[in-house]
Amino acid sequence: MDISNYLYLSVILFTIGALGVLIRRNAIVIFMCIELMLNASNLALVTFSRIHGNLDGQVASFFTMVVAACEVVVGLAIIVTIYRSRRSASVDDASLLKN
Amino acid sequence: MLHHSLHLALTVGRTATPEAVQFWILAPLATLAALGILLVKKAVHSALLMAWVMVTLAIFYIAQDALFLGIVQIVVYTGAVMMLFLFILMLVGVDSSESFVENVKGQRIPSIIAAVGLGGLIVSLLGRATVGSPAVGLAAANVDGNVQGLAKLLFTQYVWAFEVVSALLITAALGAMVLAHSQKVRSPFAQRDLAIARFRKSSLGEAAGLPASGVYARHNAVDVPALLPDGSPAPTSVSQTLRARGDIITSSGFALEHIEEQED
Amino acid sequence: MRTSSHLVYLIALPLFSSALLLLLGRIADKWGHLLATLVSASTFGIGVSEFVAMHSHTGANRAATQKLFEWISVGNLKVDASLLLDQLSICFVLLITGVGTLIHIYSIAYMDHDKDRRRFFAYLNFFIAAMLLLVLGDSYLNLYVGWEGVGLASYLLIGFWNQNPVYAVAAKKAFVANRVGDLGLSLAIMISFAQFGTVSFTGVKAGAPHASPAALTAIGAMLLLAAAGKSAQFPLQSWLGDAMAGPTPVSALIHAATMVTAGVYLITRSNFIFDASSTARILVVSVGVITLLFGAIVGTAKDDIKKALAASTMSQIGYMILATGLGPVGYAFAIMHLLTHGFFKAGMFLGAGSVMHGMDDEVNMRKYGGLAKLMPITAVTFGLGYLAILGVPPFAGFYSKDKIIETAFNQGGGKGIILGGAALLGAMITAFYMTRVVVLTFAGARRWKDGSHPHESSVLMWGPMVILALGSVASGFLLSMGSSLVNWLQPVVNASNATGGKELMKPLVVSLLALAVVILGAGYAIVKYRTVPEIAPEQVSVFTKAARKDLYQDVFNNAVLVKPGTILTAGLVATDHNVIDGAVRFVGWVISEVSDVLRKIQNGYVRSYALTMLVGVFIGAVILWVVTA
Numbered sequence: 002m003d004i005s006n007y008l009y010l011s012v013i014l015f016t017i018g019a020l021g022v023l024i025r026r027n028a029i030v031i032f033m034c035i036e037l038m039l040n041a042s043n044l045a046l047v048t049f050s051r052i053h054g055n056l057d058g059q060v061a062s063f064f065t066m067v068v069a070a071c072e073v074v075v076g077l078a079i080i081v082t083i084y085r086s087r088r089s090a091s092v093d094d095a096s097l098l099k100n
Numbered sequence: 101m102l103h104h105s106l107h108l109a110l111t112v113g114r115t116a117t118p119e120a121v122q123f124w125i126l127a128p129l130a131t132l133a134a135l136g137i138l139l140v141k142k143a144v145h146s147a148l149l150m151a152w153v154m155v156t157l158a159i160f161y162i163a164q165d166a167l168f169l170g171i172v173q174i175v176v177y178t179g180a181v182m183m184l185f186l187f188i189l190m191l192v193g194v195d196s197s198e199s200f201v202e203n204v205k206g207q208r209i210p211s212i213i214a215a216v217g218l219g220g221l222i223v224s225l226l227g228r229a230t231v232g233s234p235a236v237g238l239a240a241a242n243v244d245g246n247v248q249g250l251a252k253l254l255f256t257q258y259v260w261a262f263e264v265v266s267a268l269l270i271t272a273a274l275g276a277m278v279l280a281h282s283q284k285v286r287s288p289f290a291q292r293d294l295a296i297a298r299f300r301k302s303s304l305g306e307a308a309g310l311p312a313s314g315v316y317a318r319h320n321a322v323d324v325p326a327l328l329p330d331g332s333p334a335p336t337s338v339s340q341t342l343r344a345r346g347d348i349i350t351s352s353g354f355a356l357e358h359i360e361e362q363e364d
Numbered sequence: 365m366r367t368s369s370h371l372v373y374l375i376a377l378p379l380f381s382s383a384l385l386l387l388l389g390r391i392a393d394k395w396g397h398l399l400a401t402l403v404s405a406s407t408f409g410i411g412v413s414e415f416v417a418m419h420s421h422t423g424a425n426r427a428a429t430q431k432l433f434e435w436i437s438v439g440n441l442k443v444d445a446s447l448l449l450d451q452l453s454i455c456f457v458l459l460i461t462g463v464g465t466l467i468h469i470y471s472i473a474y475m476d477h478d479k480d481r482r483r484f485f486a487y488l489n490f491f492i493a494a495m496l497l498l499v500l501g502d503s504y505l506n507l508y509v510g511w512e513g514v515g516l517a518s519y520l521l522i523g524f525w526n527q528n529p530v531y532a533v534a535a536k537k538a539f540v541a542n543r544v545g546d547l548g549l550s551l552a553i554m555i556s557f558a559q560f561g562t563v564s565f566t567g568v569k570a571g572a573p574h575a576s577p578a579a580l581t582a583i584g585a586m587l588l589l590a591a592a593g594k595s596a597q598f599p600l601q602s603w604l605g606d607a608m609a610g611p612t613p614v615s616a617l618i619h620a621a622t623m624v625t626a627g628v629y630l631i632t633r634s635n636f637i638f639d640a641s642s643t644a645r646i647l648v649v650s651v652g653v654i655t656l657l658f659g660a661i662v663g664t665a666k667d668d669i670k671k672a673l674a675a676s677t678m679s680q681i682g683y684m685i686l687a688t689g690l691g692p693v694g695y696a697f698a699i700m701h702l703l704t705h706g707f708f709k710a711g712m713f714l715g716a717g718s719v720m721h722g723m724d725d726e727v728n729m730r731k732y733g734g735l736a737k738l739m740p741i742t743a744v745t746f747g748l749g750y751l752a753i754l755g756v757p758p759f760a761g762f763y764s765k766d767k768i769i770e771t772a773f774n775q776g777g778g779k780g781i782i783l784g785g786a787a788l789l790g791a792m793i794t795a796f797y798m799t800r801v802v803v804l805t806f807a808g809a810r811r812w813k814d815g816s817h818p819h820e821s822s823v824l825m826w827g828p829m830v831i832l833a834l835g836s837v838a839s840g841f842l843l844s845m846g847s848s849l850v851n852w853l854q855p856v857v858n859a860s861n862a863t864g865g866k867e868l869m870k871p872l873v874v875s876l877l878a879l880a881v882v883i884l885g886a887g888y889a890i891v892k893y894r895t896v897p898e899i900a901p902e903q904v905s906v907f908t909k910a911a912r913k914d915l916y917q918d919v920f921n922n923a924v925l926v927k928p929g930t931i932l933t934a935g936l937v938a939t940d941h942n943v944i945d946g947a948v949r950f951v952g953w954v955i956s957e958v959s960d961v962l963r964k965i966q967n968g969y970v971r972s973y974a975l976t977m978l979v980g981v982f983i984g985a986v987i988l989w990v991v992t993a
Contacts, residue, residue: 002115002119002120002123002124003115004115004235005226005227006123006127007123007160007164008226009223009226010127010130010131012219012222012223012226013131013134013219014130014131014134014153015219015222016215016216016218016219017131017134017135017137017138018134019215019218020138020211020212020215020216021137021138023207023208023211023214023215024138024202024207024208024211024212025138027143029143029146029147029185029188029189029192030137030143030146032185033137033146033147033150033185034137034138036150036177036181037134037137037150037153040153040154040157040177043157043169043173044157044160044161047160047161047164047166047169048164050164050166050238051164051165051166051235051236051237051238052235052236053236054235054236054237054238054240054241055236055238055241056238056241056242056246056249056250056253057253059166059168059169059246059250060250060253060254060258062166062169063168063169063172063250063254064258064261064265066169066172066173066176066177067265067268067269068265068268069181070176070180070181070269070272071268071269071271071272072272073181073184073185074184074272074273074275074276075272075275075276075279077184077185077188077276078275078276078277078279078280079279080188080192081188081191081192081279081280082279082280084191084192085282090192093203093204
């Protein structure tokens with residue numbers, strides 16, 4: 002098996018994640034899809050690290066995880082706040098910024 | 101073109117057979133689980149599928165000599181972050197499900213086209229990027245151990261980024277607290293306070309409490325206003341909440357007809 | 365030239381007093397007029413002491429300067445705020461402070477019943493300060509400050525009773541007409557800076573002989589425009605008649621004795637410009653002759669005593685301007701006439717004020733008549749002023765006006781005959797209209813209603829009138845005795861350079877001729893106005909009608925200046941509304957229409973925006989794919 006198969010898997014997962022962000026309406030699911038995209042890119046980074054024979058890719062992946070954690074914390078807090086005021090976790094309900 | 105690139109990409113490097121077996125079992129499962137996230141109705145099912153994808157990825161990391169990341173992926177991601185997701189799901193309503201009827205015009209089809217097209221393009225570009233660079237492998241880099249190697253990089257070359265990221269984490273924690281914290285603007289009224297307030301009003305009409313709602317021969321409920329002596333409904337006799345929701349029935353049907361004649 | 369440290373007080377005292385009276389407000393009501401009068405009198409005292417001090421020096425040291433501070437220092441332009449008191453300035457200083465003090469005293473009584481008397485005196489003091497700055501400035505720019513200051517004072521005082529809209533409009537008219545003249549002065553200053561690199565009198569004087577004739581003529585013409593604006597000369601004469609809206613002391617001080625003569629001062633001060641440009645001189649004499657006849661003709665038809673006197677002022681200043689245009693010999697006579705005129709015209713204005721005071725502010729002379737018996741002092745002082753303006757020997761006007769007529773004749777050739785003839789004709793008309801004023805007011809039968817009780821005014825009012833009347837009698841003799849004024853002004857105006865000109869007639873002949881036309885004019889008036897209808901007759905000649913209408917000056921201004929201006933403005937407004945605003949509105953309309961379409965993109969759904977972003981990334985990837993192929 003060729004190592005680049007990991008990369009193709011990464012692309013597939015990334016695409017599915019992007020599609021999820023665009024199609025799903027539940028804010029929490031959208032967040033999971035974002036996490037999926039981040040994880041897919043992490044897989045790519047780890048694979049690149051292996052291809053190039055140094056650990057820089059893994060360090061980058063590590064930072065991605067930290068940033069993702071931050072993002073999840075703040076994002077989920079926002080979701081809770083929105084849910085508290087609108088009684089809904091659907092991103093389509095928060096559509097006041099139109100016209 | 102695409103085929104050409106794939107062909108070139110194939111030359112990156114070969115893996116050992118056990119890893120290939122593992123990959124061909126786990127990769128389709130991960131893809132199926134990812135598609136499941138996309139397609140299941142209930143958010144809690146999505147979360148569980150997500151956890152499965154993450155565990156799979158952790159196994160792939162370990163298989164690719166990224167032991168530290170693999171562990172972190174399981175402990176931090178699958179353990180902490182996904183728990184956070186589930187926790188929020190509990191808050192928002194665990195069995196909330198959404199319909200798949202798209203109500204934004206021109207969203208679904210273009211999304212699929214754009215996403216799939218982007219995926220294809222990235223695959224093609226990936227092929228070009230890896231052309232002619234045979235895999236080195238991490239045997240040399242991990243000679244002191246993967247964790248030691250990573251630590252050496254993190255605390256030398258990437259120490260500045262590391263510190264900045266720590267500041268980012270603290271800020272995020274603070275931000276989450278500020279966002280999630282709701283402050284009470286006043287202390288709740290005690291019964292004593294309410295009683296005092298009733299007697300302090302300009303009129304003592306409501307001091308003994310508001311009138312009870314209508315009790316009639318044919319209807320006896322909290323959603324009908326009582327009738328005043330002149331036959332008009334008493335609006336204060338029904339709950340404010342019901343009134344606001346419009347859940348009250350008009351009481352005019354219960355009024356006596358020709359009330360003046362009755363007095364004669 | 366010596367330096368003096370006292371000159372600044374001449375300006376600072378009245379300026380300070382004015383500011384004090386205005387700032388203190390009602391607190392100063394009780395004593396404001398006394399302070400103002402005291403300050404005015406003390407400036408007169410300083411003036412006299414400076415005059416005496418000048419006599420104790422000789423030659424160039426008679427003139428004194430005082431540098432106050434460095435005012436402007438920008439590139440090549442360096443202007444100091446400094447004062448110059450020379451033989452010419454001191455004449456004006458004495459006239460301004462002397463007549464000014466008398467009029468301050470007069471005003472105490474005249475404005476007694478006005479609740480704003482303090483403000484009036486504050487303005488008067490401000491005027492004194494500005495006028496003194498005008499005559500004491502050592503450069504055109506310093507003069508300009510005073511020039512604007514007196515314009516402001518004039519505006520404030522004409523419109524002193526601005527609760528009456530007519531008076532307020534009169535003030536505005538005076539201000540606007542003056543602004544036109546001021547434009548001339550500022551242009552003259554700019555040209556002289558461009559030409560000589562300096563705006564000080566000494567600097568310009570030194571440079572004038574080497575300057576190009578065109579520049580000199582331009583400066584001269586612009587100075588003349590300035591003089592015409594300030595001194596109500598043709599073609600900017602129209603404001604002076606309306607300026608009589610102000611209180612009578614103001615008419616006497618500002619619009620007869622001092623401010624309106626600033627134009628004569630300006631031309632005399634700039635003698636080095638006009639000496640070097642014959643074209644400018646011709647312009648000056650033309651303006652002078654036209655105005656002296658214009659004013660005289662207008663004066664014949666006025667029934668309003670103050671407007672008749674205003675027309676007379678215009679005409680007399682025309683004489684002065686004519687004199688200044690006659691070359692070096694004329695300057696001294698212009699100044700002499702200016703000084704004597706300051707006495708007799710101020711005196712007559714105060715007399716008119718006294719009459720009005722007694723007649724409940726009635727100004728129509730047809731409602732007067734026979735006032736001599738009831739107001740003997742006013743009648744006598746007015747009569748002395750009358751004799752002085754007519755030029756009857758030995759009164760003041762005889763010495764100054766006859767000299768101007770004589771000098772005009774001496775210009776020689778056709779020019780001399782035309783100028784002299786016009787001046788003689790002016791003298792005749794002057795005699796006619798002044799006699800008319802006197803006859804209508806003081807002689808004949810009484811035409812006033814029983815309701816009014818004409819009476820002699822208080823001593824505060826007739827005192828200054830008597831002093832001015834004495835001046836009307838004696839000033840001419842004193843100033844011309846042994847050519848004293850001519851010699852005195854010699855260092856400033858350089859009269860010895862005069863070519864003299866061929867004497868056309870002996871002075872005695874000119875005097876006799878002038879006396880003859882004066883008797884002719886006066887006699888005709890006496891005969892004509894033996895009976896005076898109370899209401900001005902309607903059936904009169906076109907000439908009378910024209911004169912009553914100020915020779916159609918306002919009609920002319922309206923048709924030539926105001927109308928085209930209004931039309932131009934209306935056109936500009938229409939252009940602004942339709943073309944400029946239209947273009948702006950069109951752009952706005954296009955943007956709004958486009959926005960209406962584009963706004964649909966903003967549907968508020970975050971997923972839609974995310975799709976847009978992804979499409980963007982997709983396009984970016986396509987580009988990358990193509991470029992790296």
